[in-house]
Amino acid sequence: MNLILLGPPGAGKGTQAVKIVEKYDVPHISTGDIFRKNIKEGTPLGKKAQEYMDRGELVPDSLVIEIATDRLTEDDCKDGFLLDGFPRTVEQAEALDKFLAENGKKVDWVLDIDVAKEELMTRLTGRRVCRNCGASYHVVNIPPKQEGVCDECGGELYQRADDTVETVENRIEVYNSQTKPLINYYEEIGNIAHLDGAAPLDEVFAEIVKVLGE
Ligand code: AP5
Numbered sequence: 001m002n003l004i005l006l007g008p009p010g011a012g013k014g015t016q017a018v019k020i021v022e023k024y025d026v027p028h029i030s031t032g033d034i035f036r037k038n039i040k041e042g043t044p045l046g047k048k049a050q051e052y053m054d055r056g057e058l059v060p061d062s063l064v065i066e067i068a069t070d071r072l073t074e075d076d077c078k079d080g081f082l083l084d085g086f087p088r089t090v091e092q093a094e095a096l097d098k099f100l101a102e103n104g105k106k107v108d109w110v111l112d113i114d115v116a117k118e119e120l121m122t123r124l125t126g127r128r129v130c131r132n133c134g135a136s137y138h139v140v141n142i143p144p145k146q147e148g149v150c151d152e153c154g155g156e157l158y159q160r161a162d163d164t165v166e167t168v169e170n171r172i173e174v175y176n177s178q179t180k181p182l183i184n185y186y187e188e189i190g191n192i193a194h195l196d197g198a199a200p201l202d203e204v205f206a207e208i209v210k211v212l213g214e
């Protein structure tokens, strides 16, 4: 199963990804996570990506496309994958389709998770992420059992550098102008499912299971 998670920042892509991976056993590929790992390790890629991410802007297409398609050639992607946060521009979507077609593959489903802007702001400014395993929590909506500690692995929870009010504003604008056009792109292909991301976590996942099947 070749899947894409689409949706504005804070829609719950990463949160649903954990559940999708568990049930359907596909590798989770988040371009944002790849960049954050590179920033943490101080690699040249991380240095290039950081200036864009800190401003809430998109990393240039050429860079992202190379990283995502490289990742997709790894062995664990041969029976399926879950892309989270890629593609994010029409140019990225076209490059992905071209890459998949060359490998005799296609995108099976695009899961479009939508949430209203005010709710996105509340979610992102209250988000806490595990430094070790990447699990996402929310101080009010989805609190960990013990403050600051990951339920899954005991790792330390931190706040992402781009989860400030100003940067979130910009990320939402960037989503509306550059990523939202992808909804039409996939609408024309006919492989997109729309999900109400404002519902509780388990309800959103139940809707995803309805689309993908047991
Ligand atoms: P990326 O890491 O992809 O961030 P994003 O798209 O902004 O999305 P988020 O990770 O912020 O949100 P999410 O939808 O995963 O929400 P989550 O599940 O955590 O990208 C970061 C940056 O990297 C970009 O700005 C860009 O610079 C660069 N980049 C990455 N990919 C790129 C690309 N392809 N091209 C160019 N640049 C790229 O949930 C959010 C919060 O809500 C959490 O606190 C969670 O607990 C809570 N929550 C989740 N679901 C629910 C629910 N149902 N009810 C209540 N609360 C919920």
Ligand code: MG
Pocket: 013, 014, 015, 030, 032
């Ligand atoms: Mg995410």
Ligand code: ZN
Pocket: 130, 131, 132, 133, 134, 135, 150, 151, 152, 153, 154, 155
């Ligand atoms: Zn953890």
